[in-house]
Amino acid sequence: MSKQDRVEIGGNNRRPMESQRSIQRKYAKLKLEPAEPNQINCYACTSCPEITKTIDIHKGTSPFVTSCFVCGAPARSSFYNDTVPDQAIDMEWHMPTLNETVKLRKHPDMLDHVLRGGLVARLYSGNK
Numbered sequence: 191m192s193k194q195d196r197v198e199i200g201g202n203n204r205r206p207m208e209s210q211r212s213i214q215r216k217y218a219k220l221k222l223e224p225a226e227p228n229q230i231n232c233y234a235c236t237s238c239p240e241i242t243k244t245i246d247i248h249k250g251t252s253p254f255v256t257s258c259f260v261c262g263a264p265a266r267s268s269f270y271n272d273t274v275p276d277q278a279i280d281m282e283w284h285m286p287t288l289n290e291t292v293k294l295r296k297h298p299d300m301l302d303h304v305l306r307g308g309l310v311a312r313l314y315s316g317n318k
């Protein structure tokens with residue numbers, strides 16, 4: 191399972207699956223824009239000492255709680271304070287492609303989040 195599937199948004203998962211056409215229509219309204227530079231966020235794990243350090247690469251919203259990079263427990267946002275300046279970046283927040291978004295149909299909370307301009311975490315692809 192990819193890292194991005196582990197982002198926790200909360201809410202119930204019992205809604206009917208959204209149609210591909212509806213997803214395409216909503217996705218078409220999203221704007222893909224690069225983020226401002228150095229949008230670093232740090233998520234403190236509630237279970238282990240790990241800080242999951244992230245950077246935004248597209249404009250959009252990132253969740254307040256994500257899954258710890260190391261243990262998968264909930265980790266809370268520092269609200270874009272770089273609390274560990276010496277640590278390398280672990281994850282990046284990006285806007286998924288339409289294909290990736292359609293695949294989120296099995297995760298209605300994630301899908302909602304993305305179709306409202308939400309970003310999804312993946313392993314950091316830049317220089318560390």
Ligand SMILES: [Zn+2]
Pocket residue numbers: 235236237238239240258259260261262263
């Ligand atoms: Zn942890």
